[in-house]
Structure formats: C-alpha cells, structure tokens
Amino acid sequence: MSGALAIALVAIVAGASCGLAGVFLVLRRLAMMSDAISHAILPGLVAGYFFARGPNLIAAFLGATAAGVLTVFLVETIVRMRRLKEDAAIGLVFPALFAIGVLLVSRYFANVHLDTDAVLYGEIALAPFDTWNVAGRNLGPQSLWVLAGLGLLNAGFLYLFFKELKLSTFDPGLAEILGFRPGLLHYSFMTIIAMTTVGAFSAVGAILAVALIVIPAVTASFWTTRLPVVIVLSIGIGAFAGLLGYGAATAIDVSISGAIATTLGLLVGGSALFAPRTGFVAQALLRRRQRWAFAATALVIHLAHHRGTDAEVEESRLDHLQAELGWSSDEVNRIVRESEEAGWTIREGDRLVLTETGARAAAGRLVADRA
Amino acid sequence: MSVRPALAHAIEVRDLTVAYEEKPVLWDLDVDVRSGALTAIIGPNGAGKSTLLKAILGLVPRVAGSVSIFGKPLSEDRGKVGYVPQRSSVDWDFPADALDVVLMGMYGRLGWLRRPGRTEREKALECLEEVGMRELAQRQIGRLSGGQQQRVFLARALAQDARLYMMDEPFAGVDAVTEQAVVETLRKLRDRGKTVVVVHHDLGSAPEYFDEAILLNVRLVASGPIDEVFTPENLHKTYGAGARFLVAP
Known part of the structure; x- marks a missing residue:
C-alpha cells in the first residue's frame, strides 16, 4: 500500500467511524463530552504504560478507555x-484529569519523549509508518484497522x-418504565464513544477526533429530520471531509489534520447558512415573509373593524393608514401589495376596500386566536 | 361518608417520603388509587404532584416507603403502566415524526432487540386516528403545535395498551380543541376499564373531568371521590387562603 493511499x-x-459515533452523542446533547474524553485519556495512557511496564498498545488503549468512562x-x-x-x-472534570496526566508524565516519564503538539494535533501523516504485520505480511497501517474495527463496533x-x-x-422516563435500563445503555454507549475517541485520537490527534465526532452529526441534522438519514449523511460527511481534506492538504501542501478540520468547518458553516428551512438564510427569508403576511393580516383586521361604520371612509384612506398604523409609505405599499396578491383588498382611488375574502380572512384570524 | 363496596386498588402507596438533598418534597404519604377511575393529583406549585407521579413510577429515588401497582412492585410487571411525561420534558427537535413517537409506545411489548413492523405501524396509525392526528403522522414532531404534540403523546399512551396510565400535566398549555381531545381520551380509557392518574392544576375543571382526587401539599391533605374531598376546608388546607379565588362559583 502506498503511503498516500494509506493516509x-x-x-x-x-471520518466515517467518528461520524457514525457522533450521531447519538449530539442528539443526547453530549457533544462536549467527546472533548472532555479526548483530554482526560492522558492519565489513562500513563496508567496503561505503568501497568504494562512500558509502551504497549493494548494497555494504553484499555487505560485510555477507562479514563474516558471515568470522565463520564x-x-x-x-x-x-x-x-x-x-x-x-464537564469543564470541571476534564482539566483536572488532564492536569493529573501532565503531572504523572512529568514526574515519572520525564525522559520519555511525549510531544504535546502530537497529542493535540496528531500526525496522520505518520500513519503509513506504523503498520500491522502478521507473519511477515504487511497488512497496512495499524490505525486503519483500529478505526475500521471501531466503526464496525x-x-x-x-x-x-x-x-x-x-x-x-x-x-428516558418511558425507557426506564418499560425496563430498557437507560442507565446501562448510556454507559455502554459512552464506553464505545470513549473507545472511538481513543482510537481516533491516536490516529488523528485530539482536536481532529473531536471535530470528526461532533461536526458531521451537527451538519447532517441541518439537512434532514429523519434519523436514519441523519446517520447515513453523518457517515458520508465524515468520510467526505477526510478525503477532501487530505486532497486539499496535498494539493496546497498544508497540515492534513488542519485541512480536514477546516473542511469540516466549511461544511457545517455552509449548512448553517444555506440549509433549507433550518439554515440562516432560509430562516431570515421566512421571518421576512411572515412579517409582511402578518402586517397584511393586521391591515385587513383594521379595515374589517371599521367596515360599515361612519369612520370607514376616513379609516381606509391610504395616507390615513400610513399615519394611524405607523407604517412608512414604502411599508404601506409593500403591505398593500401583499394583501392585494392575497385577494384581500382592492384599491378605489385613494381608498382601500376590503373584499369578501379579506373580510373572511380577518374574521377567521380573530376566531382562530381566541380558540 | 357514603359506603362504597371494597374495590381493588390500582396503586397503593405506603409511607412514601421523597427528598431532594435534605428538603422533603413528599412527606410520609399513604394513598390509594381506585382501580377503573379517573384520578387527579391536585395541589399548588411545589406541592410534589409531579414528584408523586415519578416516585410511583420509580423515576425519582425514594427515601422511604413502598409502592405497589395492582398488588405488585412495578419492576415485576412493566407492561401494565403507560406514561405521558410533561410536554416540556422532552427534546422536540429530535429527528422523529409523530408516527415514530407513537411507535415508542409499543417498544415495551416488543422487548429488547425486536423492531416494530407493519402490525405495529398500523396500530400506531389507528392510535393517531383516535386523537385526530393521522394526517400529521409523517410530520417532524418539532413542527407540530403544542396541542398536537400533546395529542401525539396521548396516541402513544393508547398504543401502549396498559392497565394504568400516569399523565403529567396533559392539559398544560394546550388549546381548547386539544383539551377536549384529552378529556375524551381519558373517558375512553376509563370506559375500557383502565385506571388513569393525571397531574392537574386547574381546580375549576377538576370536578367535571375527574372521579377522584388526591389533594396534596407535601403531605397528603385528602383523597377519595372528588365531590367528597373538594370541601372548602380541604382546599383551604391545600392552597391556603387563596383557594376560594381558584374555584369557580
């Protein structure tokens, strides 16, 4: 396997494994928990090193996962x-655990080289050098197998x-009553999250691990409200960000982890702006539309209120509307157009006259609000 | 006091005390719920109404006391209780539609690992139909009005097909149409022989909607048939001097 392909x-x-793991974490409003776990695993790594009397992948993995579950x-x-x-x-627990880890490292392993940059940012570019060899055969990068295993888990x-x-x-209340043991389920799930975080952490570093777990799920939920679709999208977004980030990093020669994280940021930012219905632009447009529609309703209610009274002629004059309802002449034009398009009013000289549809709309709205 | 035949109790609560930290929320409560009746738990804010409901269901830890449901602890037969939580207690942004939520009512019968299939889906649609929500089955729950959300919860309760229903403030913040739908559902459940316990905050409508009442203010004030327990003296004990303004003349 070539180095580039391996990376x-x-x-x-x-991206795919973390994207999958993150869906329920985000739904449970526990996104920050992955950040906490990714930092709190440091004392676990040290404990693993301590018990195995030296660097040992499995001991480190178990120690780090245990520290993650302890955090939860x-x-x-x-x-x-x-x-x-x-x-x-969360803010209280993980700095404390991280600090304990730092103290342990500096007290007992001062002579071991532990690169803090590598801990935080990871070095995915080193993946091809850490291969898994069985009976003399090179099976590719170790972290690839670990991540794929975690994805399957x-x-x-x-x-x-x-x-x-x-x-x-x-x-959770109904789950408890029906005997589904939400507490047990929660800890099983969080153990898997801890393992996923540890696996991703060792492959791509703490910060990118958190980004890969949290961002795809958040991005996906901008685009759909169907849970199975959220899951599939989240996996796809994670994998896509991994691929695109890697491609961009090689094309413009920057850090791979940085490029992947930036890709994720652009995806979630773009979704927050442009997603239909939930995106910022769609929401702003909707609010504007609602504002004019509401003002048009207020207009027909005003006209209906004075219909058939002595004041009707005065109250329905366009310049009077401007003064009385506190709208600028631009606003009056816009609102009148809105109500004309709805078939609620027609113009007669400088007066506005309510149509039957308009009268019904006004009456209907008043009844609906009272119910 | 009128003489009534001895009826089986759906719920028996003995010496129940619940506390948050050191502060007692329910103090040594003894209360029975009559089987086959609509019972309201009534009391002022902070009286422990919701807590009583949750303590009966084992959702908050008890300091002392015991609860039996149809003669047994809840843990021995979980299929018999249906639950409608307070509407504000769940996350309505959750990616699910009305049908998904109603299907959850049948998870208990399915047990671990088994998934709802066509039979369950049809039953869930029928339950939505019963509360007038069938057309909105595919609507994401966050895009329903408050009253519609409450009706989805009712449909879920119907789908549970339990013997005893526990509902936390099903009338809170709903429109007139939904209030009527809730009342109709409660009566329908009673007519099918179910027992229903409802946390309720509106004294005015209580005598019309319910058969029995539990008047509560940290301690039990009174319980029994609603026209017997709704005396000025009991209401005064439950609410203090404000009570006479709360009851419609």
Whole structure:
C-alpha cells in the first residue's frame, strides 16, 4: 500500500467511524463530552504504560478507555448531586484529569519523549509508518484497522440497539418504565464513544477526533429530520471531509489534520447558512415573509373593524393608514401589495376596500386566536 | 361518608417520603388509587404532584416507603403502566415524526432487540386516528403545535395498551380543541376499564373531568371521590387562603 493511499484511507475511515459515533452523542446533547474524553485519556495512557511496564498498545488503549468512562462517570455524578449543569461539570472534570496526566508524565516519564503538539494535533501523516504485520505480511497501517474495527463496533451497537437508544435518548422516563435500563445503555454507549475517541485520537490527534465526532452529526441534522438519514449523511460527511481534506492538504501542501478540520468547518458553516428551512438564510427569508403576511393580516383586521361604520371612509384612506398604523409609505405599499396578491383588498382611488375574502380572512384570524 | 363496596386498588402507596438533598418534597404519604377511575393529583406549585407521579413510577429515588401497582412492585410487571411525561420534558427537535413517537409506545411489548413492523405501524396509525392526528403522522414532531404534540403523546399512551396510565400535566398549555381531545381520551380509557392518574392544576375543571382526587401539599391533605374531598376546608388546607379565588362559583 502506498503511503498516500494509506493516509487517505485512514482519513476516510476515521471520518466515517467518528461520524457514525457522533450521531447519538449530539442528539443526547453530549457533544462536549467527546472533548472532555479526548483530554482526560492522558492519565489513562500513563496508567496503561505503568501497568504494562512500558509502551504497549493494548494497555494504553484499555487505560485510555477507562479514563474516558471515568470522565463520564464523574461528570454524571456531579450533575446528579444537583450542584452543576452538564457543561459546567464537564469543564470541571476534564482539566483536572488532564492536569493529573501532565503531572504523572512529568514526574515519572520525564525522559520519555511525549510531544504535546502530537497529542493535540496528531500526525496522520505518520500513519503509513506504523503498520500491522502478521507473519511477515504487511497488512497496512495499524490505525486503519483500529478505526475500521471501531466503526464496525459502532455500527453493530447501533444496529442492535437502535430502538432502545432512540427511546432512551428521546424519553428516558418511558425507557426506564418499560425496563430498557437507560442507565446501562448510556454507559455502554459512552464506553464505545470513549473507545472511538481513543482510537481516533491516536490516529488523528485530539482536536481532529473531536471535530470528526461532533461536526458531521451537527451538519447532517441541518439537512434532514429523519434519523436514519441523519446517520447515513453523518457517515458520508465524515468520510467526505477526510478525503477532501487530505486532497486539499496535498494539493496546497498544508497540515492534513488542519485541512480536514477546516473542511469540516466549511461544511457545517455552509449548512448553517444555506440549509433549507433550518439554515440562516432560509430562516431570515421566512421571518421576512411572515412579517409582511402578518402586517397584511393586521391591515385587513383594521379595515374589517371599521367596515360599515361612519369612520370607514376616513379609516381606509391610504395616507390615513400610513399615519394611524405607523407604517412608512414604502411599508404601506409593500403591505398593500401583499394583501392585494392575497385577494384581500382592492384599491378605489385613494381608498382601500376590503373584499369578501379579506373580510373572511380577518374574521377567521380573530376566531382562530381566541380558540 | 357514603359506603362504597371494597374495590381493588390500582396503586397503593405506603409511607412514601421523597427528598431532594435534605428538603422533603413528599412527606410520609399513604394513598390509594381506585382501580377503573379517573384520578387527579391536585395541589399548588411545589406541592410534589409531579414528584408523586415519578416516585410511583420509580423515576425519582425514594427515601422511604413502598409502592405497589395492582398488588405488585412495578419492576415485576412493566407492561401494565403507560406514561405521558410533561410536554416540556422532552427534546422536540429530535429527528422523529409523530408516527415514530407513537411507535415508542409499543417498544415495551416488543422487548429488547425486536423492531416494530407493519402490525405495529398500523396500530400506531389507528392510535393517531383516535386523537385526530393521522394526517400529521409523517410530520417532524418539532413542527407540530403544542396541542398536537400533546395529542401525539396521548396516541402513544393508547398504543401502549396498559392497565394504568400516569399523565403529567396533559392539559398544560394546550388549546381548547386539544383539551377536549384529552378529556375524551381519558373517558375512553376509563370506559375500557383502565385506571388513569393525571397531574392537574386547574381546580375549576377538576370536578367535571375527574372521579377522584388526591389533594396534596407535601403531605397528603385528602383523597377519595372528588365531590367528597373538594370541601372548602380541604382546599383551604391545600392552597391556603387563596383557594376560594381558584374555584369557580
């Protein structure tokens, strides 16, 4: 396997696996938990090193995963004690664990080279050099296998417990009453999240791991409200960001992790702006449309209010509307056009006259609001 | 006091105390819920109405006391209780449509690992039909009005097909149409022999909607048939001096 292909594959598989893992994490409003886990695993790595009396991949993995689960446990305990909210508890727990890790490293492993840049930013470019060899055969980068395994673990868990996860995320009370053990499910899920974070962390670094877990799921939820589609989109977005980021990094010769993270940022930013219905632009347009439609309704209610009274002629004059309803002449024109398009009013000289449709619309609106 | 035949109790609560930190929210409660009746839990804000409901369901830890449902602890037979949480307690941005939520009512019967199939989907659609929401089955739940969301919860309760229903403020913040739909659903459930317990905050409508009432203010004030417990004295004990303004003349 060529080096370039190995790196590209690691980036794609990391994106797909993390994208899948992140869906329920984001739905459970626990996105920050992945950040906490990614930092808190440092003391776990040290503990793994300590127990295995040296660098050992499996011991490091188990230690780091245990530290991740410990983070979740500590955060929930603090929340349950009703002293703090989840985000505050997260902010309290992970710097403490990270600090313990830093202390342990500097006290016991001062002579071991531990590059803090590599911890935070990772070095995906080194992936091809860390290969998995079985019986003399080179099976490709180790991190590729780890990430693919984690992706399968996530997929299997989600496949088996999809219904249970969905219920315990949406309505934990009902899940508990029906005997679905939401607590047990939660810790199983968070253990898998911890393992995924550790795996992604060792392949692509802490920051990109968090970005790959959180951003695809958030991006996907801008585009659909169907959970199965959110899941498929999230996997696709993660993989796509991995591929595109890698391509961009080689094309313009910048950091691969940085390019992937930037791609993710552009995808979520673009979605936040331009997604139909939920995007910023769509929302702004909708608000504007609603504003004019509402003003037109206010206009017909005003006209209906004075219809058939002595003041009708005076109250329906266009210049009077401008003064009385506090609208500028541009606004009056816009609102009158809106109500004419709806067939609610017609113009007679300098007066506005309510049509039957308009009268019904005004009456209907008043009744609807009273109900 | 009128003499009534001894009826089976759907719920028996004995010496129940619930506290947050050191502060008691429910203090040594003994109360029974009559089987086959519509019962309202009534009391002022902070009286522990929701907490009583959740303590019966095992959703908040008890300091002391015991609860039995149809003679057994809940953990021995979980299929018998339907639950409608407070509307504000769930995340309505969740990517699910009305049908998905109603299907959740049938997860208990399916048990672990089994998925809802066509039979479940048809049953769920029927339940949506019963609350007048069939046309909105595919609508994402966040795009429903508050009253429509409440009706989705009712449809889910119907789909659960339980013996006992526990509902937390189903009348809170709903429009007149939904209020009527809720009342009709409650009566329908009673006519099918179900027991329904509802946390309710409107004293005025309570005697019309319910058969029995539990008046609560941290301690139990009174419980039994609603026209017997709704005495000025009991209401005064529950609400303090403000009570006479709360009841329609």
